[in-house]
């Protein structure tokens with residue numbers, strides 16, 4: 001039986017927003033230590049009504065079906081969002097937007113989340129807003145704690 005729902009399959013076969021953004025404002029690359037998959041996000045930021053908004057988001061990946069599908073939908077989720085709002089997105093939101101993932105593939109959605117967060121961190125660094133990096137760290141820390149808790153309770157998924 002195919003463990004992937006039609007939406008995952010669609011984003012895998014027709015990934016949205018693939019490629020590089022020339023002169024991206026932020027680029028974030030992360031790899032998963034156990035499977036070796038790699039995801040890179042590119043973001044472009046615009047100022048809109050006094051807010052910094054992610055106007056473009058693209059990705060490239062050397063990864064599995066789910067890494068591609070979650071990265072694809074994550075670009076759609078963060079595009080058009082204020083940076084601070086995008087920072088609050090979690091891998092669970094990414095998985096939910098795809099209609100759910102097989103439990104063993106949840107870690108792939110973490111890769112997408114970490115990659116867009118790394119791109120935001122890169123943007124903060126490049127634009128001299130280092131003081132805002134703490135916000136990125138805070139969100140990542142919350143996530144790491146949750147991962148740890150789910151791993152300790154036996155719910156964590158690995159390839």
Ligand code: FES
Nearest residue numbers: 035037064067108
């Ligand atoms: S990201 Fe490594 S198996 Fe999906």
